[in-house]
Amino acid sequence: MYDLQILINILLTFVINLLVANSYSLIYYPTKFFHIAHAAVITLSAYFVFFFANKLSIPFWPSVAFAITAAVSIGLLCEVLVYLKMRRRNVPALAYLIASIGLYLVLQNCISLYFGDDTKIINTAEVTVGHQIFGAYITTVQLVTIAVSLVLFVAVNLFLQFTATGKSIRAVGSNPELCNIYGISSNKIILTAFGIGSALAATAGILSAMDTNMTPTFGFNLLLYGVVAMIIGGVGSTRGLIAGSLLVATAQHLAAYYIDTKWMDAVTYIILILFLIWKPLGFSGKRLKKVEV
Amino acid sequence: MEYILHLLILICFYTLLSQSLNLSAGFTGLISLSHAGFYGIGAYITAILSTHFGFSFWLNLPLAMLISGAIAFVVSLIALRTVEDYFIICTLGIQVILFSLMNNLMNVTRGPLGIPGIPSISFFGMSLDSKISFLTLSLFFVALVWFVLKNISKSGFGKTLTAISEDEIYTQSIGKNVYQSKIISFTTSAILAAIPGALYAHYISYIDPTSFTVNESIFILSIVIIGGLGNLTGSFLAAAFLVLLPEVLRFVGMPDSIAANMRQIIYGVMLVAVMMTDRNGFLELEFQRKKQKMR
Numbered sequence: 001m002y003d004l005q006i007l008i009n010i011l012l013t014f015v016i017n018l019l020v021a022n023s024y025s026l027i028y029y030p031t032k033f034f035h036i037a038h039a040a041v042i043t044l045s046a047y048f049v050f051f052f053a054n055k056l057s058i059p060f061w062p063s064v065a066f067a068i069t070a071a072v073s074i075g076l077l078c079e080v081l082v083y084l085k086m087r088r089r090n091v092p093a094l095a096y097l098i099a100s101i102g103l104y105l106v107l108q109n110c111i112s113l114y115f116g117d118d119t120k121i122i123n124t125a126e127v128t129v130g131h132q133i134f135g136a137y138i139t140t141v142q143l144v145t146i147a148v149s150l151v152l153f154v155a156v157n158l159f160l161q162f163t164a165t166g167k168s169i170r171a172v173g174s175n176p177e178l179c180n181i182y183g184i185s186s187n188k189i190i191l192t193a194f195g196i197g198s199a200l201a202a203t204a205g206i207l208s209a210m211d212t213n214m215t216p217t218f219g220f221n222l223l224l225y226g227v228v229a230m231i232i233g234g235v236g237s238t239r240g241l242i243a244g245s246l247l248v249a250t251a252q253h254l255a256a257y258y259i260d261t262k263w264m265d266a267v268t269y270i271i272l273i274l275f276l277i278w279k280p281l282g283f284s285g286k287r288l289k290k291v292e293v
Numbered sequence: 294m295e296y297i298l299h300l301l302i303l304i305c306f307y308t309l310l311s312q313s314l315n316l317s318a319g320f321t322g323l324i325s326l327s328h329a330g331f332y333g334i335g336a337y338i339t340a341i342l343s344t345h346f347g348f349s350f351w352l353n354l355p356l357a358m359l360i361s362g363a364i365a366f367v368v369s370l371i372a373l374r375t376v377e378d379y380f381i382i383c384t385l386g387i388q389v390i391l392f393s394l395m396n397n398l399m400n401v402t403r404g405p406l407g408i409p410g411i412p413s414i415s416f417f418g419m420s421l422d423s424k425i426s427f428l429t430l431s432l433f434f435v436a437l438v439w440f441v442l443k444n445i446s447k448s449g450f451g452k453t454l455t456a457i458s459e460d461e462i463y464t465q466s467i468g469k470n471v472y473q474s475k476i477i478s479f480t481t482s483a484i485l486a487a488i489p490g491a492l493y494a495h496y497i498s499y500i501d502p503t504s505f506t507v508n509e510s511i512f513i514l515s516i517v518i519i520g521g522l523g524n525l526t527g528s529f530l531a532a533a534f535l536v537l538l539p540e541v542l543r544f545v546g547m548p549d550s551i552a553a554n555m556r557q558i559i560y561g562v563m564l565v566a567v568m569m570t571d572r573n574g575f576l577e578l579e580f581q582r583k584k585q586k587m588r
Contacts, residue, residue, distance in 0.1 A: 034378050082569060086568065093378045094324060099569065102515075102561040105560065106558050113558075224385070266389065266390045266394070272383070273372075
């Protein structure tokens, strides 16, 4: 019966990783830089729920809606106030990454200052034992997490495939200058991508915080797992995202089971490094960029 | 007075750290987030050698530099297969791996318990217990590293490194071995990072993994960027500024708990500001020059 429990745990980590990786690649694909402050969006959304629901005693569902809106605004503000201005001056990807580390530091420390560094729990109704399936336990929150993540993943990918906006996001990803020539404003499209990506990340943050608990830095780890999943899956490939997230989740839980939970992080990065050595283009084999000139 | 000396010693440590990182990040353009990891290796090697085997500082230091360099060499062989932002993510991964080794190898590093009881440095039979004598020793190393880095940057090899940071492909086309130069630069920078590591272990006499986290790496990188890439004096000034910043904040009446967070917020804002404006953003100017050349 222990095996089934591991499978459920892998599935849970997988869907959260998938959601984060998807939200991240949505932003990474059109912009081509690492938006580290995305981690702060993940963390902020969970803390906003905590703030609205526990401090202001607003009912749960409206606070979730407010929290996602607030977190999305933070994501959009990063783009409008910082990245957009940098893009006008045409700086290299490295400069965005450093600026985003700066943004992350600011946002994360604001959370630490206001809420404190201790572990917080979002109170949702009453604590339940969870449903028993063939001897393994799964809580309602976990069931909701799996359902919501998978639905969002499918919805976002259908959106990217079949709607005009979704196609524009992919078009901007493959060639922003040509898009501008054809009358698609790449800045508007990137702003849209930031909006949708931040909303997905906010959802992932809330789900993850409700399942376990939260500290001001939990988003950073979550984001890094997503980034690793995206890189080993290959950028811009849906199947790659699934494979990458699954591999990361499986490796983490097997490492936790066979070695020790404290090695989970190290194992994740060892996989990343192994991929960078033997398969630098990820599962999908798409070119990263700049590697070949 | 003791406290002022303590601050001066800290400034020495961060000057050493940021200047050594400046060799790879500033001169060569290899922005790395694993510097605290190599700093930690230096500190741990020193701590283990002196507590288990009773080695003196003068034997620990070269060994720590050697091991840190060897690890950096292996790491650079892997990490340098990637470029620019992928390189940063790769070094971030290496930092996390190094940290979890320090935190989890209980039988070697004692994990989160840390290693206590590291003896202080003795110099020809006299013990450098007092802060003033330790400061003198630190200043000696700062001067030495500064001198070495200044000379590297002026040498032909230094010019190759600058050329790599400006235009990698062009540098390769004139027959320079780019990959090899990058490896040397990255390894040297890690070797130099072991010096403040060894000093730190002997100075504080107790080390634990929390001094060598990702945040510490980000802090060291921030010093380098705020001071200006490739600017050794800038690194020193930025290190002094950021070390003294919490003291200034405390002086204007901010409680300790807030001062630590405020410092991070302030250097976060400074990072964004440097990246957004042309002023002070040395990296910025460097890349613009590169762009103009290509047009």
